[in-house]
Amino acid sequence: MKQVQLSHGGGGEETNKLIHDLFYRHFKNDILIKAEDAAVLQTEGKIAFTTDSFTVSPLFFEGGDIGKLAVAGTVNDLAMMGAKPLYLSSAFMIEEGFPFEELERIVESMAAELEKSGAKIVCGDTKVVPRGSVDKLFINTAGIGQIMREGISSQTIHEGDVIIASRDIGRHGATVLMAREGLEVSADLGSDCETLWPAVEALIGDNISISALRDATRGGLAAVLNEWAENSGVCLEIEESAIRVSDEVQGICEMFGFEATDLANEGTFVAAVAPMHAAFAVSTLQRFGFCSDAAVIGRVTQQYPGKVVLHSAFGSRRFLDLPKGELLPRIC
Amino acid sequence: MSELKLKDLYDGFRDPATIRMLAAQIGEAAKALHEPLRIMEVCGGHTHTIMKYGLPQVLPDNIDFIHGPGCPVCIMPKERIDHAIALARMDDTILVTLGDMIRVPGSQSSLAVERAAGRDIRPLYTPMDALKIAKEHPDKKVIFFAIGFETTTPMTAALLHAAIAQKVTNLYFHINHVLVPPAIDAIMSDGQAKINAFIGPSHVSVITGAKIYAPLPQKYSTPVVVCGFEPVDVMQGILMAVRQQAEGRAELEIEYSRSVTMEGNVKAQQLIDMYLQPRSHFRWRGIGDIPDSALELKPEFAHLDAEKVFAEVLPTEPIDDHKLCICGTILKGLAKPMECKVFGTACTPNSPLGSCMVSSEGACNAYYRYAGVLG
Amino acid sequence: MCLSIPSKVVSVDREKNTAVVDTMGVKREAGLDLMEEGSVNVDDYVLIHIGFVMNKIDEEDALESLKVYHEILAKLDEEERSRVVLEDDNCENRGAP
Numbered sequence: 001m002k003q004v005q006l007s008h009g010g011g012g013e014e015t016n017k018l019i020h021d022l023f024y025r026h027f028k029n030d031i032l033i034k035a036e037d038a039a040v041l042q043t044e045g046k047i048a049f050t051t052d053s054f055t056v057s058p059l060f061f062e063g064g065d066i067g068k069l070a071v072a073g074t075v076n077d078l079a080m081m082g083a084k085p086l087y088l089s090s091a092f093m094i095e096e097g098f099p100f101e102e103l104e105r106i107v108e109s110m111a112a113e114l115e116k117s118g119a120k121i122v123c124g125d126t127k128v129v130p131r132g133s134v135d136k137l138f139i140n141t142a143g144i145g146q147i148m149r150e151g152i153s154s155q156t157i158h159e160g161d162v163i164i165a166s167r168d169i170g171r172h173g174a175t176v177l178m179a180r181e182g183l184e185v186s187a188d189l190g191s192d193c194e195t196l197w198p199a200v201e202a203l204i205g206d207n208i209s210i211s212a213l214r215d216a217t218r219g220g221l222a223a224v225l226n227e228w229a230e231n232s233g234v235c236l237e238i239e240e241s242a243i244r245v246s247d248e249v250q251g252i253c254e255m256f257g258f259e260a261t262d263l264a265n266e267g268t269f270v271a272a273v274a275p276m277h278a279a280f281a282v283s284t285l286q287r288f289g290f291c292s293d294a295a296v297i298g299r300v301t302q303q304y305p306g307k308v309v310l311h312s313a314f315g316s317r318r319f320l321d322l323p324k325g326e327l328l329p330r331i332c
Numbered sequence: 333m334s335e336l337k338l339k340d341l342y343d344g345f346r347d348p349a350t351i352r353m354l355a356a357q358i359g360e361a362a363k364a365l366h367e368p369l370r371i372m373e374v375c376g377g378h379t380h381t382i383m384k385y386g387l388p389q390v391l392p393d394n395i396d397f398i399h400g401p402g403c404p405v406c407i408m409p410k411e412r413i414d415h416a417i418a419l420a421r422m423d424d425t426i427l428v429t430l431g432d433m434i435r436v437p438g439s440q441s442s443l444a445v446e447r448a449a450g451r452d453i454r455p456l457y458t459p460m461d462a463l464k465i466a467k468e469h470p471d472k473k474v475i476f477f478a479i480g481f482e483t484t485t486p487m488t489a490a491l492l493h494a495a496i497a498q499k500v501t502n503l504y505f506h507i508n509h510v511l512v513p514p515a516i517d518a519i520m521s522d523g524q525a526k527i528n529a530f531i532g533p534s535h536v537s538v539i540t541g542a543k544i545y546a547p548l549p550q551k552y553s554t555p556v557v558v559c560g561f562e563p564v565d566v567m568q569g570i571l572m573a574v575r576q577q578a579e580g581r582a583e584l585e586i587e588y589s590r591s592v593t594m595e596g597n598v599k600a601q602q603l604i605d606m607y608l609q610p611r612s613h614f615r616w617r618g619i620g621d622i623p624d625s626a627l628e629l630k631p632e633f634a635h636l637d638a639e640k641v642f643a644e645v646l647p648t649e650p651i652d653d654h655k656l657c658i659c660g661t662i663l664k665g666l667a668k669p670m671e672c673k674v675f676g677t678a679c680t681p682n683s684p685l686g687s688c689m690v691s692s693e694g695a696c697n698a699y700y701r702y703a704g705v706l707g
Numbered sequence: 708m709c710l711s712i713p714s715k716v717v718s719v720d721r722e723k724n725t726a727v728v729d730t731m732g733v734k735r736e737a738g739l740d741l742m743e744e745g746s747v748n749v750d751d752y753v754l755i756h757i758g759f760v761m762n763k764i765d766e767e768d769a770l771e772s773l774k775v776y777h778e779i780l781a782k783l784d785e786e787e788r789s790r791v792v793l794e795d796d797n798c799e800n801r802g803a804p
Contacts, residue, residue, distance in 0.1 A: 241348070247339070250342075254342070256457075312348065312385060312386060313348035314348035314349075314351040314352045314355070314390060315352065315389070315390055316385060316386025316387065316389040316390055317386055317389065318383070318384065318385075318386045318702050319701065319702055321701055324681070324682075328431035328432070328434055328435070328455055
């Protein structure tokens with residue numbers, strides 16, 4: 001089996017071969033293959049710029065892999081600012097001995113994910129490090145997008161806005177947890193990992209009045225809602241029964257004592273929209289397979305500014321806490 | 333409904349309409365109470381349900397909860413957490429324990445901090461993984477830091493049984509299994525506690541049987557209802573306790589009859605008796621020394637007992653909580669968390685001074701996170 | 708304390724003395740060391756605690772509890788309906804614009 005060797009990162013012939021045979025072949029576009037020191041980009045108007053590094057264990061999981069994650073994650077960060085994803089960089093940190101065939105699968109998966117938004121990888125970098133320096137493979141991507149709708153911000157959520165969740169929550173966190181070594185569990189469960197731009201583009205195209213968008217990645221729904229409540233100084237009142245959780249995710253939560261609201265997502269987002277557009281926004285989202293479960297989950301008030309309140313279906317209320325520390329299974 | 337589905341066991345006992353209906357029934361029944369019902373839910377699992385579902389908000393004012401000492405990490409005195417840390421710091425050692433223990437601070441450090449410093453500390457999903465780890469690392473000492481009440485004890489016994497049968501010689505046990513009835517006695521014994529009803533732990537009782545609470549109703553003239561952890565179970569259990577009190581009865585009743593019998597799991601009890609025996613005393617954080625309130629390995633298994641084998645590295649001095657901490661008083665129902673001078677200031681979930689702030693099942697921790705505005 | 712979860716037995720391995728149990732679609736192996744030999748069978752409902760089956764859930768008992776709640780709720784619904792009808796009958800403003 002062909003493996004990545006230190007020489008592949010040495011800058012010489014092997015590096016060139018890796019770049020041409022693998023990265024250029026799959027990411028091919030006019031800007032990239034010019035192979036200049038920096039990509040020269042044409043943009044119009046305001047741009048959004050973001051970066052994220054990706055590490056996940058295992059690298060391949062049900063519904064995705066680290067490559068899909070690395071493209072979707074950065075593209076989604078742009079989309080959440082109302083920006084059309086245009087250009088990405090990608091940097092690979094590869095552990096010596098990493099199977100070539102796996103690297104190719106990951107690169108293929110990145111290329112496939114790029115097609116969903118039309119974004120291009122226009123520059124990149126490859127480092128190969130000695131065994132033990134990184135855990136198999138880390139990927140960093142940075143991205144630039146053209147702002148298609150200005151003013152989307154977690155700071156400007158208004159009293160009266162309606163909160164919409166794009167789908168059921170917790171899938172990515174539950175899937176990765178399940179796939180980890182030592183956890184002998186299996187279920188019909190896959191990560192929600194997905195490029196969200198087409199759905200955001202539709203919301204903008206339909207002239208929905210959007211206050212804020214955010215994908216509920218690490219820290220899950222609980223973290224996003226708490227960040228919003230704090231950043232905008234508002235109270236988010238959420239109907240617990242409106243939050244959708246699949247049976248399998250619920251099963252994992254029962255098993256380890258987790259809350260689905262704390263689990264990571266990679267293709268699930270929350271939108272704060274003007275009340276008069278709520279129903280329209282939901283129906284726009286539902287046109288997309290990965291948002292077919294979109295639903296209103298709550299609204300914005302001034303009841304307890306900076307806090308998220310969960311309402312139970314039998315009339316009690318509690319604060320939804322920010323997830324703390326590492327997720328450890330409870331026996332208690 | 334003619335056939336039971338697995339989902340019914342979850343959703344059926346969390347059904348909002350049923351909770352509302354039971355709240356109405358409790359409201360009606362509570363009108364006949366002569367004095368407020370101050371229920372101690374002994375078990376942290378019940379505390380969790382009560383706070384997570386906000387049950388006090390749908391109950392009448394004359395029903396009050398006193399959150400008990402039933403959280404195995406909360407009641408662990410600091411010196412024993414220091415034991416875990418001292419063991420983890422030994423050379424060629426892998427310390428394994430259940431997830432709950434990792435974050436709890438001892439006197440100076442925590443297992444999470446030690447792990448970051450390079451010690452090999454691993455949270456387990458099941459104790460049986462300890463055996464796997466011991467076999468994979470024959471050159472290392474693998475130490476299982478065992479925690480938990482009666483529910484979790486038989487799993488430790490099963491691990492002991494398997495390790496001995498399979499002649500695994502590098503797996504050691506540090507036993508911190510504690511018992512519910514002596515803790516209840518310790519809280520009630522001085523006659524000051526304001527508790528006049530008990531909700532008995534669900535899963536402890538699955539193992540021990542409800543029989544362990546049999547002496548309580550007479551001894552303290554209190555109703556005892558063993559009930560499940562789902563909100564419908566807790567509400568039904570409260571209703572049963574309210575009715576007992578209103579009718580002047582003090583009896584042992586089982587609400588959680590789908591899983592709890594008087595006898596319990598006899599095979600599990602036998603397995604425990606085979607390896608473990610009562611410890612003459614154990615210091616409970618927040619309560620103090622309680623005789624016969626915990627278990628230890630029988631003398632014939634001393635060669636597996638980490639407390640004996642590695643005695644020279646283990647600190648022996650007891651470490652008290654801060655003297656401003658009033659956990660003991662809170663556990664007796666004589667004070668509410670907010671009455672403590674350090675509550676929410678010097679004592680917070682991130683740096684707990686006392687046991688009740690340690691985990692989400694402790695009374696102070698639950699008040700800190702949920703109560704403030706919502707009551 | 709003591710998180711234990713209702714699950715359904717999918718298969719039993721007598722050799723290894725383990726069972727595969729299903730918790731809402733998530734399957735996992737659990738030890739039968741605490742159960743009398745032969746007492747756990749496919750389709751049984753059990754409680755799982757840290758990787759072990761700790762008891763069998765009494766199916767009839769669970770059904771009975773749920774049935775009682777359903778009946779009370781149904782009766783309440785019925786009463787509520789008659790109350791609404793009664794209020795409507797007594798409504799003074801009947802026919803008012």
